[in-house]
Amino acid sequence: MSTPAIQWYPGHIAKAEQQLSRHLDKVDLVIEVRDARIPLATGHPHLDRWLKGKQHLLVINRRDMVTPAAREAWEAWFKGRGQRTVWCDAKAGTGVKQVQQAAIRAGDQLNERRRNRGMRPRPVRALTLGFPNVGKSALINRLVKQKVVASARRAGVTRTLRWVRLGQDLDLLDAPGVLPPRLDDQQAALHLALCDDIGQAAYDGELVAQAFLQLLIDLQQQQASGVAIPVLESRYGIPVQGETADPPYWLEAAAQRHTSGDTARMAQRLLDDFRKSALGSIALELPE
Numbered sequence: 001m002s003t004p005a006i007q008w009y010p011g012h013i014a015k016a017e018q019q020l021s022r023h024l025d026k027v028d029l030v031i032e033v034r035d036a037r038i039p040l041a042t043g044h045p046h047l048d049r050w051l052k053g054k055q056h057l058l059v060i061n062r063r064d065m066v067t068p069a070a071r072e073a074w075e076a077w078f079k080g081r082g083q084r085t086v087w088c089d090a091k092a093g094t095g096v097k098q099v100q101q102a103a104i105r106a107g108d109q110l111n112e113r114r115r116n117r118g119m120r121p122r123p124v125r126a127l128t129l130g131f132p133n134v135g136k137s138a139l140i141n142r143l144v145k146q147k148v149v150a151s152a153r154r155a156g157v158t159r160t161l162r163w164v165r166l167g168q169d170l171d172l173l174d175a176p177g178v179l180p181p182r183l184d185d186q187q188a189a190l191h192l193a194l195c196d197d198i199g200q201a202a203y204d205g206e207l208v209a210q211a212f213l214q215l216l217i218d219l220q221q222q223q224a225s226g227v228a229i230p231v232l233e234s235r236y237g238i239p240v241q242g243e244t245a246d247p248p249y250w251l252e253a254a255a256q257r258h259t260s261g262d263t264a265r266m267a268q269r270l271l272d273d274f275r276k277s278a279l280g281s282i283a284l285e286l287p288e
């Protein structure tokens with residue numbers, strides 16, 4: 001099945017990127033946040049450019065939304081590429097302490113270099129960066145709850161961004177979500193649409209729901225994905241085999257049963273269920 005066309009308007013993205021570049025000048029460490037369900041699609045193509053000369057901490061959020069097997073597979077995959085990952089659930093707070101500790105360790109290295117050059121140590125300045133909806137704000141709020149010193153605004157920072165001081169060691173700059181101006185990879189765009197990382201105006205919900213069903217059928221072969229077709233069947237009372245196995249027919253049958261034949265509403269319901277983990281913990285991407 002071909003993927004649905006997914007497009008978005010790049011105007012405001014260029015502006016967000018410009019703003020981001022200005023703030024990057026002020027930081028030592030980039031805390032990049034990705035979505036555990038789609039760790040590749042939530043990797044920004046401009047990241048290397050932004051990281052130049054800075055330390056990089058890769059945080060994979062929404063760890064509660066994938067199976068432990070998916071997490072282990074990705075941890076090994078990133079490790080094989082020399083990239084350490086810290087996994088957290090910013091909603092429940094799991095793993096957030098480890099994020100803070102990893103950021104502080106990065107600061108220790110920075111201050112070691114400063115000391116060697118005869119400079120006074122200072123808190124590490126970090127910026128969180130990531131696609132919309134990956135959980136950056138939730139993570140920052142969690143980190144702030146652990147703070148020792150009250151959060152403070154700094155002069156010269158735009159209204160939308162704020163600095164918060166965490167303990168004695170870390171100054172954190174909140175940043176808005178950044179999408180790439182364009183995405184050539186439509187499969188990645190589909191993953192972003194499914195995880196609600198791009199606005200609904202950018203795609204046709206029914207086509208995306210059909211592609212989602214096909215993806216579930218394909219992913220069930222891989223146990224680590226967590227796809228359980230019986231969960232889908234019992235939730236909607238529609239078998240994922242036989243006549244309705246083709247996603248458009250399945251969606252139609254489910255719409256007849258649940259939303260008086262309104263397939264657009266049924267498509268939305270299916271996507272919402274996935275986003276709320278009502279279909280279980282599902283990894284949409286797994287390493288090759």
Ligand SMILES: Nc1nc2c(ncn2[C@@H]2O[C@H](COP(=O)(O)OP(=O)(O)OP(=O)(O)O)[C@@H](O)[C@H]2O)c(=O)[nH]1
Pocket residue numbers: 061062063064065088089090091092130131132133134135136137138139176177178
């Ligand atoms: N289950 C689960 N939900 C999460 C997690 N992190 C964030 N959320 C939820 O996901 C939604 C979006 O989180 P935000 O923190 O607003 O995402 P963001 O990256 O700041 O989004 P933008 O402001 O659009 O860039 C919220 O409803 C959060 O409660 C997580 O680890 N697990």
